[in-house]
Amino acid sequence: MKFKNAIVKKPAKTILKGITTADLGKPDYQKALKQHQEYVNTLKECGVKVEVLKADEKYPDSTFVEDPAVLTKECAIITNPGADSRKGETKDIKKAVKRYYKNSVYEIDPPATLEGGDIMQVDDHFYIGISDRTNKKGAKQLLTYLNFHGYTGDIVEFKGILHLKTGMSYIGNNTILITDLLADKDIFADFNKIKVNKEEAYAANCIRINDFVIIPAGFPETKKAIEKAGFKTKTVDVSEFRKIDGGLSCLSLRF
């Protein structure tokens, strides 16, 4: 898939209060800002134009713009995040997304919930994770919009990770990065799999942007495996975002 644009949002000072299950301490705000800038630079190096939205102090997790929207070539879907503290993030994202998608913008309506981290696109097909944040109603609503625009989708159930893409990523050429937790699912049987071991599980969340796979710094085995499979990589340090369960994909909307 060719991407031309990305939307990101500057981390807020309140990022220290972001939701977390990790035991890695609090993010350092200045360091987070620096890492965010490096992330933006890397996206640009991959050939996309990056719109940087202003930080929103009201929402500690608002730098994770992937969750309040799902963007495709044809349409945009504004989600209803399952985390209460994140529901209000959609307002600002909707404004930004409307500038690109005009009238092709849909919304997930309660009681349906959905977060973009649960959505993995593989060409014209979408895998939709059912998690603590995304419910079946949310998946069904999303599928209705996607089907209308000619896309297909499958629901994937799992337990033990935040979002579907916490445990896997599609990196192109029919290849997925995948952790043990998801690797045995029949639904992924036909993919070439790069298994990500337990110690490096965080690196299962990577993003393919045009000619490159962007990977988090500090996971040498996964980097080696991705390069051995023939992909070119770029590395970004996102340690401060990891402290509040954020990965590489959640820091941008790519389209």
Ligand code: CIR
């Ligand atoms: C949260 O728990 O919602 C944030 N602290 C992390 C969100 C990560 N988003 C993503 O992986 N798409």
